[in-house]
Structure formats: C-alpha cells, structure tokens
Amino acid sequence: MKAKHCIAMGLFASIAGVxxxxxxxxxxxxxxxTKTETNPFFVKMKEGAQAAAKKQGVKLLTAAGKVDGDNAGxxxxxxNMMLAGAKAILITPNDSKAIVPAIKKARDQxxxxxxxxxxxxxxxxxxxxxxxxxxxxxxMIGQYAKAAMGxxxxxxxxxxxxxxxxxxxxxxxxxxxGMGMAGVDAKTTGLAKRADVVCxxxxxxxxxxxxxxxxxxxxxNPDITLVYTINEPAAAGAYKAxxxxxxxxxxxxxxxxxGCAGVRDVKAGHIAATSQQYPxxxxxxxxxxxxxxxxxxxxxxxxxxxxxTLISDHPQAGVASKDTAFGTSGCWGK
Amino acid sequence: MQPNLEPAAPxxxxxLKLDAPGPRQxxxxxxxxxxxxxxxxxxxxxxxxxxxxxxxxLSGQNFSLILQQVMxxxxxxxxxxxxxxTAGIDLSCGMAMALGSVVTTKFAVDYGIxxxxxxxxxxxxxxxxxxxxxxxxxxxxxPPFIVTLGTMNIAFAVTQIxxxxxxxxxxxxxxxxxxxxxxxxxxxxxxGTVLMLALYLLTWLFLRETAPGRHLYAVGNxxxxxxxxxxxxxxVLVGVYMMAGxxxxxxxxxxxxxxxxxxxxxxxxxxxxxxxxxxxxxxSLFGGRGAxxxxxxxxxxxxxxxxxxxxxxxxSVVQILVTGVLVILAVATDQLTHKKG
Amino acid sequence: xxxPDTIFKARGLVKRYGGVTALDGTDFDLRAxxxxxxxxxxxxxxxxxxxxxxxxxxxxxxxxxxDGQAVRFKSPIDARRHGIETVYQDLAVAPAMTIAENLxxxxxxxxxxxxxxxxxxxxxxxxxxxxxxxxxxxxxxxRSMKQAVGTLSGGQRQGVxxxxxxxxxxxxVILDEPTxxxxxxxxxxxxxxxxxxxxxxxxxxxxxxxxxHVFEIADRIHIQRLGxxxxxxxxxxxxxxxxxxxxxGAKEVDDLPEQARA
Numbered sequence: 019m020k021a022k023h024c025i026a027m028g029l030f031a032s033i034a035g036v037x038x039x040x041x042x043x044x045x046x047x048x049x050x051x052t053k054t055e056t057n058p059f060f061v062k063m064k065e066g067a068q069a070a071a072k073k074q075g076v077k078l079l080t081a082a083g084k085v086d087g088d089n090a091g092x093x094x095x096x097x098n099m100m101l102a103g104a105k106a107i108l109i110t111p112n113d114s115k116a117i118v119p120a121i122k123k124a125r126d127q128x129x130x131x132x133x134x135x136x137x138x139x140x141x142x143x144x145x146x147x148x149x150x151x152x153x154x155x156x157x158m159i160g161q162y163a164k165a166a167m168g169x170x171x172x173x174x175x176x177x178x179x180x181x182x183x184x185x186x187x188x189x190x191x192x193x194x195x196g197m198g199m200a201g202v203d204a205k206t207t208g209l210a211k212r213a214d215v216v217c218x219x220x221x222x223x224x225x226x227x228x229x230x231x232x233x234x235x236x237x238x239n240p241d242i243t244l245v246y247t248i249n250e251p252a253a254a255g256a257y258k259a260x261x262x263x264x265x266x267x268x269x270x271x272x273x274x275x276x277g278c279a280g281v282r283d284v285k286a287g288h289i290a291a292t293s294q295q296y297p298x299x300x301x302x303x304x305x306x307x308x309x310x311x312x313x314x315x316x317x318x319x320x321x322x323x324x325x326x327t328l329i330s331d332h333p334q335a336g337v338a339s340k341d342t343a344f345g346t347s348g349c350w351g352k
Numbered sequence: 353m354q355p356n357l358e359p360a361a362p363x364x365x366x367x368l369k370l371d372a373p374g375p376r377q378x379x380x381x382x383x384x385x386x387x388x389x390x391x392x393x394x395x396x397x398x399x400x401x402x403x404x405x406x407x408x409x410l411s412g413q414n415f416s417l418i419l420q421q422v423m424x425x426x427x428x429x430x431x432x433x434x435x436x437x438t439a440g441i442d443l444s445c446g447m448a449m450a451l452g453s454v455v456t457t458k459f460a461v462d463y464g465i466x467x468x469x470x471x472x473x474x475x476x477x478x479x480x481x482x483x484x485x486x487x488x489x490x491x492x493x494x495p496p497f498i499v500t501l502g503t504m505n506i507a508f509a510v511t512q513i514x515x516x517x518x519x520x521x522x523x524x525x526x527x528x529x530x531x532x533x534x535x536x537x538x539x540x541x542x543x544g545t546v547l548m549l550a551l552y553l554l555t556w557l558f559l560r561e562t563a564p565g566r567h568l569y570a571v572g573n574x575x576x577x578x579x580x581x582x583x584x585x586x587x588v589l590v591g592v593y594m595m596a597g598x599x600x601x602x603x604x605x606x607x608x609x610x611x612x613x614x615x616x617x618x619x620x621x622x623x624x625x626x627x628x629x630x631x632x633x634x635x636s637l638f639g640g641r642g643a644x645x646x647x648x649x650x651x652x653x654x655x656x657x658x659x660x661x662x663x664x665x666x667x668s669v670v671q672i673l674v675t676g677v678l679v680i681l682a683v684a685t686d687q688l689t690h691k692k693g
Numbered sequence: 694x695x696x697p698d699t700i701f702k703a704r705g706l707v708k709r710y711g712g713v714t715a716l717d718g719t720d721f722d723l724r725a726x727x728x729x730x731x732x733x734x735x736x737x738x739x740x741x742x743x744x745x746x747x748x749x750x751x752x753x754x755x756x757x758x759x760d761g762q763a764v765r766f767k768s769p770i771d772a773r774r775h776g777i778e779t780v781y782q783d784l785a786v787a788p789a790m791t792i793a794e795n796l797x798x799x800x801x802x803x804x805x806x807x808x809x810x811x812x813x814x815x816x817x818x819x820x821x822x823x824x825x826x827x828x829x830x831x832x833x834x835x836r837s838m839k840q841a842v843g844t845l846s847g848g849q850r851q852g853v854x855x856x857x858x859x860x861x862x863x864x865x866v867i868l869d870e871p872t873x874x875x876x877x878x879x880x881x882x883x884x885x886x887x888x889x890x891x892x893x894x895x896x897x898x899x900x901x902x903x904x905x906h907v908f909e910i911a912d913r914i915h916i917q918r919l920g921x922x923x924x925x926x927x928x929x930x931x932x933x934x935x936x937x938x939x940x941x942g943a944k945e946v947d948d949l950p951e952q953a954r955a
Binding site for chain 3: 548567578580
C-alpha cells in the first residue's frame with residue numbers, strides 16, 4: 019500500500035511540476051474588464067494597459083460589458099479569463115454589489131482581483147483599488163470655485179448623476195466640502211445641500227439631459243452664479259442652456275473628468291476648471307501589479323490613489339492647478 | 353348601389369329593429385373623444401398644481417421651454433404612435449435617431465457635405481433602419497419587439513464605432529436652424545417646437561382623413577379582417593416603419609439643433625420615453641385604437657412634471673416615481689373603459 | 694342540371710392536400726334568386742368547396758362558370774372583383790372602427806378630384822350616407838353609423854358583415870355559418886336578414902350545421918359527402934332526418950322519393 023502511494027504521489031508531483039514549469043515559462047496572463055467597450059475613458063484605460071503589458075512582458079486579455087450597467091457580461095468575462103489562466107484581473111465594475119460573488123470565486127482560485135476607477139461593494143471584496151479619489155476630485159473644484167467666486171454672490175446649481183450612484187455622491191459632496199461646507203466628508207451618504215444650493219437636478223451624465231436640467235434650474239432661479247457638473251458632457255449641456263439666455267459669461271461652470279474634449283472646453287472658457295483623472299495610470303499600475311503577483315506572488319493591497327490634477331487657465335491663490343497645455347498632454351479621448 | 357330612398361314601412365319589422373342603445377352604448381359612443389380627454393384633464397390638473405406651488409411655472413417663457421425640452425422625444429413619439437397603432441412597437445427609435453444625427457453632423461463637418469444633403473443622408477439612414485424593421489416583421493414574421501431589439505443594438509454599435517464615441521462639434525449654422533428662436537411678445541419660441549406641432553397636426557389629418565391612415569388602424573385592430581378586405585397588410589406595415597424612420601430623422605435634426613452638437617450618446621432612453629408618452633396619451637399597446645393628439649398630451653405630461661418638480665425643488669427620483677404611477681393609471685383607465693363588447 | 698337561370702356552377706372540382714383528397718370531382722349549381730344551403734359532415738369537403746367558390750383555394754382540377762363565363766379565381770380578392778362576396782365565420786370586421794368604416798374597409802370612398810386621387814382623403818359624409826342606405830335597405834335598425842362595431846351585439850355585427858357583402862356583391866353572397874355563434878332571437882334576426890338579401894336579387898350560398906335554420910330558409914339544399922355532391926334536395930319535400938341520413942351515408946340518395954330531389 020505504502021509503495022503504491024509513493025509511486026502515485028511521485029508521478030502526480032512530477033506531472034504537476036512539469037505543468038507548473040511550462041506555464042511559468044509562458045508569459046503571465048492579466049485580464050482587463052471595463053464597463054463598456056466604447057467609452058473613451060475605457061479606451062484610454064485599455065491603451066495604458068496594453069502599453070504596460072508590452073513593457074512587462076505580460077499577455078493582456080481584454081473584455082467589457084455590453085452597456086453601462088451590464089453585470090452579467092462582466093461575470094462571464096471573469097469566468098472566461100480564469101479559464102484562460104489569468105493570474106490577475108483588473109475590473110471597473112458595472113454593478114459594485116452584484117459582481118462580488120464572481121470576484122470571490124476568482125480570488126478563491128488564487129487570482130488577484132483589482133478594482134479600477136470605482137470600488138466594489140464592499141471595497142474589501144477586491145484585493146486592491148486603483149482609482150481616482152472622486153471626493154478629492156470634487157473637493158478641488160469646490161476649493162477653486164470658492165476662491166474664484168471671491169466676494170461675488172454665490173447661488174449654486176448642482177447637475178448630478180442619478181440617485182444613489184456612489185461616484186455621483188462622492189463628487190458632489192467633495193465639491194460642497196471644497197466650498198467650505200462643514201460636516202461633509204467622504205463617508206457622507208446623501209447629497210449634501212445648504213442654503214446657497216438653489217437647484218439640484220439629475221443628468222445621467224448625458225449632455226441633452228443636462229441641458230434640460232440647466233434650463234429648468236435657470237427657470238427656477240435666474241440668478242444662479244455657479245454650476246457644479248458631474249462630468250464634462252453635462253457641462254457642455256449646461257453651457258448651451260446658459261448661452262440660450264445670454265448668461266454664459268456671468269456664470270461659472272466647474273466639472274470633473276479631464277477628457278480631451280473637456281480640456282478644450284476649459285481652454286475655450288466654457289468651463290472654468292476641471293479635475294483631470296488618469297485612466298491610463300490606473301490600468302498601467304494594475305498591469306504592473308498583476309505582473310508582480312504572477313512573478314513573485316506578492317499581492318497588491320489597499321487603495322492606491324491614481325491622482326487628480328486641477329486644470330484651469332485662471333489659477334487661484336491657494337489652490338494648486340495646472341494649465342490646459344498640461345491638461346491636453348495628459349487627457350484621454352480625442 | 354343607390355340607397356333605397358322610399359319611406360320606411362310604418363310597420364317596422366320587429367325582429368330586426370334592434371334595441372335602442374342602452375346607457376352603456378351611449379357612453380361608448382362618446383368614448384373616442386374621451387380617449388384624449390382623460391390625459392388632457394390629467395395634464396391640466398398637473399399644470400394647475402404646479403402653478404399653485406411656484407410662481408415660475410405659469411409663464412409663456414416656461415411653456416416655450418417645456419416645448420423645447422420635449423420636442424425631440426415628441427417627434428420620435430409620432431413614429432412610435434404609428435407603429436403601436438399597428439400593434440407593433442419600436443425599441444430602436446432612439447438609436448436610429450442618434451445614428452442619424454451622427455451621420456448628418458459628421459457628413460457636414462468631416463466631409464464638408466452641404467448641410468441640406470447631410471440632413472437627407474441622416475434621414476435616409478433612419479428610413480433604412482425602418483425598412484429593415486418592417487421587412488423583418490412582415491417577411492419572417494418576427495415579433496416587432498424582437499426585431500427592433502436587434503436593430504436597436506446594431507444601430508447603437510454602429511453609432512459608437514462610426515463616431516468613436518466622440519461628440520461632433522463645429523457644426524455649420526444651417527444645421528442648427530431649428531434651434532433658433534423668434535419672439536411673440538416676451539416669449540421666445542423655437543422653430544423646432546413649431547415644426548413638432550405642425551407634424552402632429554399633419555399626422556392627425558393623415559390618420560383621420562386618409563384611406564392609408566384608416567388602413568393603419570384596421571391592420572392593428574384586426575389584421576385578418578384587413579387582409580380579407582383587400583388591404584395590402586405587408587405593404588402597410590413596411591410603410592409604417594419607414595414612415596416612422598422619417599420622423600426619427602427629423603427628430604435627429606431637432607436634436608442636433610437643440611444641443612448644437614452631434615451626440616452619439618443621445619437618445620438612449622428615448623425608446624421607453626416615447627412609449628411612455630404613447631401610453632399616457634391613451635393609445636392601446638394592442639393596436640388599432642388611439643389618438644395621435646393623445647401622444648402629444650402624453651409627451652407634454654412628462655415634460656410638465658419634469659419642469660414643475662424641478663421648479664419646486666423636488667428630487668428627480670420623485671419624478672421617476674410619478675411617471676411610473678401615471679403609466680399604470682393610464683393603462684388601467686384604458687383597459688376599464690374599453691372592455692371588449 | 695343546367696337550367697337557364699344558373700348563375701354560378703362548378704364541374705368536377707378536385708382538390709388534394711398531400712395524401713388527402715378533399716374534393717373528389719364535386720359539382721355545384723346555384724340558381725338566380727335562391728338561397729342554397731350547403732351541408733355536409735366533417736371531412737365531406739364542404740369548406741374546401743366553399744373556399745374554391747370564394748377564391749380562397751385554387752382547385753387542382755375542374756372548372757367554374759359564373760354567369761355563363763368560365764372563370765378562374767386567383768385569390769379571394771379576385772373572386773370579389775368578379776362580384777362574389779363572402780362573409781366569413783369570424784366576420785372580418787375591425788371592432789374599434791365604426792360601422793361606416795367597416796362597411797367600406799379596403800374600399801373607402803375617396804373625395805373627388807385631387808384630394809381623393811393624390812392625397813387619398815376619405816369622403817366621410819358620403820360613406821356615412823351610403824352606409825345608412827345599405828343598412829336601411831336590409832332594414833337593419835342600428836341608429837348611428839358612427840358606432841364602433843365592437844360595441845354591437847353578435848347579431849348586429851353579423852348584420853354589418855352581411856350588409857357589407859350585399860352592398861358590393863354583384864352575383865353571389867356566400868355566408869359561412871352565419872348563425873353559429875348567435876342565440877335564438879338574434880339567429881332569427883339574421884335569417885330574416887338573409888331573406889332580405891335574396892329579395893334584393895342576390896342569390897345566397899349558405900353553409901350551416903344548424904338544420905332547423907337550413908330548413909327554415911333554404912330553397913334547395915346541396916348535400917356534400919366524401920368529396921362529392923351526392924344530392925340536392927328540396928326542404929319542402931323531405932324530412933330533416935332523411936336529409937341528415939343522406940349526409941351521413943345512412944341513407945342512399947336513390948332511396949329518396951323523386952319529389953324530394955330539387
């Protein structure tokens with residue numbers, strides 16, 4: 019009995035050893051799953067990942083959900099990548115709660131999972147998070163707006179995302195905190211409001227809907243002086259609504275994202291300042307971490323802030339910013 | 353055959369003199385106007401409510417604003433109404449509109465094509481999608497829901513790929529004409545809203561007064577009867593999807609004019625929004641029954657609520673809740689008042 | 694059986710569906726001004742015969758003659774163009790549309806001139822007036838032509854369908870089970886209506902399972918059995934039970950007295 023066991027174990031071990039050796043000889047496989055295929059933000063992420071993969075000698079697999087919010091497509095992608103032997107998976111979750119079971123299954127199999135751009139829920143469901151601090155991004159433009167408005171009367175309209183979305187809440191509350199509102203921090207769960215916020219409307223990040231929202235806000239309060247927008251397409255819609263009533267020169271618009279089209283709008287004076295985020299950096303760091311894990315077994319952990327830069331051509335004292343030339347060099351999209 | 357004009361025999365044939373219409377039948381006779389009356393009352397009640405809650409609601413300028421805000425979905429909803437009247441449905445309308453607007457703007461800006469020609473190209477794309485929808489529904493007999501679900505995805509993908517998900521800017525003035533305004537007193541009115549109202553009027557006349565319009569109703573109400581009485585049902589169906597495509601093309605132009613850009617992300621919720629407007633307006637999803645003016649009221653109801661609630665400072669999630677309740681009320685009312693005799 | 698007043702006749706109609714022979718050399722005669730009932734058991738070829746006469750089915754063999762002329766119907770619309778109108782069992786009406794609209798469904802009256810020819814605008818007033826006229830001709834007492842057909846009772850709806858066929862028929866009206874879905878009172882109403890159609894000079898072919906009704910209004914009865922016409926009988930000179938017996942094959946035609954035949 020004992021001898022048979024020994025031979026069996028020996029055979030098994032050598033096969034495993036050979037198999038192990040052969041995969042080690044190939045490139046490690048890292049997967050990147052984005053929310054959608056076409057959003058320029060994720061296109062830039064993919065570019066960053068591909069460049070980093072080449073540098074690291076890593077094989078990159080990519081996939082995406084069909085549309086914003088498609089969880090099932092991302093679950094399928096995780097399963098397929100595991101089958102293809104991915105050691106690490108980078109993912110921008112479409113549904114931060116619903117994706118957790120699939121992530122757990124992957125991690126149980128020894129795959130390292132890193133969330134990019136937005137966290138899973140709970141955030142500890144992934145090994146690490148490489149993302150923009152959306153609260154900080156909002157805070158920067160809030161601080162800028164506070165300084166830039168100076169002594170001018172402040173009547174604020176916030177053009178938000180849609181009810182309940184964590185990114186929408188984080189950016190909005192960051193803005194309010196930057197504007198000096200007390201008692202608001204990254205953990206605040208509702209949208210912060212105070213007396214000088216005269217209108218809050220939802221845009222779904224869509225230019226057309228933002229235009230409608232701005233028009234209705236202006237109808238409600240013609241003397242709005244400052245507009246916070248969830249992203250740059252929303253800012254474009256707000257700007258159009260302001261021009262229709264001739265108010266574009268007197269009202270300040272601030273935004274977040276740092277896409278190339280948005281930076282152009284800053285340059286043209288439509289947007290006063292925008293917080294630029296770096297999808298490329300998120301992906302590159304993710305691929306580096308994946309390569310490190312595959313080669314050394316060292317897992318990434320915790321939250322890595324991939325950085326936000328305030329972009330404006332009219333810097334304000336006490337608020338660090340860079341100009342649009344810098345913004346253009348680091349922007350994503352076209 | 354000439355009608356028999358002899359005076360009717362005094363001793364009326366008892367066996368065939370049918371009972372005088374009872375109260376229920378009298379009510380039913382009144383019902384066609386009731387179709388639109390219900391939603392209209394709802395609209396007026398909503399308007400009165402908002403007028404009482406905020407003094408910024410009741411003004412010419414605000415009404416003109418609401419009309420502008422609904423004009424794109426409003427025109428899309430015309431096409432949707434026609435299709436729903438034939439017991440069909442179109443989920444691809446918003447994506448067709450977006451593709452049309454991207455084609456128009458890219459042709460004008462990137463290739464320097466004359467704006468009018470670019471507009472026609474955009475419209476041609478929308479009509480083509482309509483033709484594909486109609487052809488698949490009639491020839492392979494696939495349910496419209498499935499067909500338009502497919503073309504919706506195809507149109508979306510083509511739009512994203514062709515535009516590379518980038519908005520098209522720098523448009524020639526001619527493309528944004530319908531966003532321009534003229535003044536009546538203190539109120540500025542957009543040419544696009546006038547166009548929308550004119551299109552509703554034309555469609556109303558078409559449906560009420562022309563033979564092809566009546567055939568639409570017949571095909572939706574009882575396609576077998578339509579076929580047996582000599583109506584070319586396949587041609588009617590393909591025609592209606594293509595005609596809807598024309599409206600989507602016009603909506604694309606209005607979208608471009610309103611936003612000043614060609615936006616590939618536009619129109620993503622327009623399919624459900626237009627269906628909501630049609631349902632709120634009292635048109636039956638089962639086909640054969642409904643009024644185009646009801647759709648206009650439905651479109652306005654949604655616009656009024658969105659505008660009014662924002663003016664009142666109510667969170668927009670409440671607006672979504674209200675829309676859902678209204679839809680159920682509208683469908684329930686329709687079902688209760690039109691029990692099959 | 695050709696008589697000088699034969700309006701519509703068929704000889705040797707054959708129709709096969711795969712391995713099944715529905716019509717096996719059927720003959721048919723319809724005389725001017727009569728109500729001819731067609732009866733037969735299931736599988737006798739009754740519905741195939743009617744479909745061949747109304748253009749819904751093209752026979753494999755055989756010929757049709759209308760008013761002395763040989764005809765071929767390529768479709769029900771084709772038969773309609775020859776002046777043969779059919780009222781189907783499910784009536785083919787659009788319930789949400791008005792009586793006037795249903796009467797002229799597919800054949801709307803257009804406004805004169807450009808309005809009618811190019812814009813296809815309907816002449817609603819004329820449709821209403823003519824609809825009223827047709828209904829009055831048949832003495833159907835519905836007050837308003839603007840009522841939606843869906844709000845009418847079964848008998849009234851049948852009236853609308855019959856009025857439509859009568860308005861446009863030039864030669865023959867075919868009625869498929871007109872009293873099947875109706876109660877006693879309304880069934881009698883429809884029988885009276887059928888008599889009025891005949892009185893206006895249109896011969897009627899009536900398909901029915903309802904023997905009492907058949908015996909009440911038919912001038913002659915065509916009995917179909919096993920794909921052939923086995924007899925044409927005179928309801929005034931034959932009993933209902935004998936007729937049914939011939940229909941089911943329990944009795945042979947030759948067993949009938951001479952005067953029972955028609």
